[in-house]
Amino acid sequence: MKKFNEKQILNIIISKFGNNNMEPYIGKDDISIMPLDSLNSSSNEFNDNKFLAITCDMLVEHTDVPPKMTFEQIARKSVVSSVSDLVSKGIMPKAALISLGLPKSLKNSEISRLINGLSLASKEFGIDIVGGDINESKEIIIDCCMFGSLSSVANIPRRNGACIGDYVVVSGIFGYSSSGLKILMNNLSCPDSYFRRRSVDSVLIPSPSYEFGIYIARYFSSSMDSSDGLASSLHELSKQSGVNLLIEEDKIPIPPRLKEFLSINNLDFHDLVFYGGEEYNIVGTISEKNLVEVSEILKVRHLKLYIIGKVVSGIGRVFVLTSNGNKKLLKNKGYAHFT
Ligand SMILES: Nc1ncnc2c1ncn2[C@@H]1O[C@H](COP(=O)(O)OP(=O)(O)OP(=O)(O)O)[C@@H](O)[C@H]1O
Ligand SMILES: Cc1ncc(C[n+]2csc(CCOP(=O)(O)O)c2C)c(N)n1
Ligand SMILES: [Mg+2]
Known part of the structure; x- marks a missing residue:
């Protein structure tokens, strides 16, 4: 049997976790939207923002990093992919969790440059980096999970709203x-x-x-x-x-x-x-x-x-x-x- 491709793997995931009747519509959009009802206590800062928009993107060295890309640029690219998913929906990115897979062979200076790149990108796009994880890996991996908030889903364009005549x-x-x-x-x-x-x-x-x-x-x-x-x-x-x-x-x-x-x-x-x-x-x-x-x-x-x-x-x-x-x-x- 032929090995699964990316689409087939996604379809298996959708069939296991997908729910077509309510948000988040798994596998259907650049972002997932979660109602924040459970967080709406009077002391909660999300008060005026009733929904959380979430997206993540994983950068993997051998598929995503071309020759001549600097360590700062690698880190920035991992942030850009998630920024792009949120802004394509008109949602301002606010915070990110960044998980790093780092090969043992990376020099201290190279790790510092990756982190500096993340810091510069967070300033460039006005995002707070609020957490993440660190692991040893065979190649550089940066997974960026990014958040934005919204008060209504009414004006969020999804992938399914195109109308005849548009x-x-x-x-x-x-x-x-x-x-x-x-x-x-x-x-x-x-x-x-x-x-x-x-x-x-x-x-x-x-x-x-x-x-x-x-x-x-x-x-x-x-x-x-x-x-x-x-x-x-x-x-x-x-x-x-x-x-x-x-x-x-x-x-x-x-x-x-x-x-x-x-x-x-x-x-x-x-x-x-x-x-x-x-x-x-x-x-x-x-x-x-x-x-x-x-x-x-x-x-x-x-x-x-x-x-x-x-x-x-x-x-x-x-x-x-x-x-x-x-x-x-x-x-x-x-x-x-x-x-
Ligand atoms: N492992 C997974 N588990 C659950 N949902 C997934 C998984 N991988 C992908 N998805 C979902 O599948 C959908 C399509 O993903 P895809 O990567 O093609 O688009 P995307 O999220 O816009 O990414 P990008 O813009 O980086 O290409 C998204 O809704 C994504 O959340
Ligand atoms: C070394 C190297 N090889 C190939 C490419 C091209 N490339 C990688 S991922 C992708 C689409 C988006 O992926 P995803 O959906 O995972 O975000 C493209 C066009 C590259 N940049 N570097
Ligand atoms: Mg996208």
Whole structure:
């Protein structure tokens, strides 16, 4: 029998612990939401915040740490993945528990640099590190469990809320992180130094869509972050919402000179733009009415929102309109562990 892949393992977990009728909907979202009723005593500081939003992400050296990443950057990346999950729902991250698996061979100075990286990241994102755990391990592992609080779940976009007629939107550019990973792993040639720097920085110093998430995501009908890739996010939103998505390939924001990078290195456009991952952009859907409402906030905050398609009726498929007018089914492919 073939070994289980990541999705199959998750399905077994959902079948054991999942409950489709109430929060938390296990396996269905970037975050889990827990009602805090039991903590609402008069002395409790969570008083005005009736729900706890929780997420965790595990960084493992051999799958998540590319060559040339510094110890400070490794620590920061472990924090960024959880920040990205919370802000994709419009929730401000507040606190984190950080568990460290550290190889015996790490030098004291290297351990200090990891801890310094965590401290810098906690300041950068305004998070208190409130606990964690330490273990000896064969490679660096950092598991970051992060919390935010909310007073109502009413405006939290889940993965299942896309409605026919909504626009499909993204918060940033797709293509830099895959390019950057390939540059770091295989020392590829670039069209210019700007392209190289932006690509490599997006891998070593990823930027979660923090402001965009905090100010804009609450207006979305559905949203998630794009950590496993644009195609994977689009498929997840369409499947969970029970709608089809029609994406216009030409409207996807891509790096200037990406096409030159592809041709120099004989790479495929879809592999880098749709199937890469770790862009930490937000992918969502928004009604026409809410799009008008957010336009002023986008202007004031100097934020960019890119419309890449529309939600149409269907049963969870994603189609791409290519520049030459062809309509093709998009493969449900993204980064997956154990493959
Ligand atoms: N071991 C586990 N036990 C329970 N739930 C899990 C487990 N692993 C994953 N999940 C749940 O499965 C869902 C999908 O996880 P997945 O990692 O694909 O997305 P994510 O949490 O948004 O992560 P990321 O943004 O880092 O890719 C999430 O709701 C997550 O909480
Ligand atoms: C050494 C090395 N190999 C591969 C990658 C690419 N990568 C790793 S995990 C992931 C998706 C998100 O994972 P998760 O869902 O576990 O958060 C991607 C695109 C990398 N960054 N470094
Ligand atoms: Mg996510």
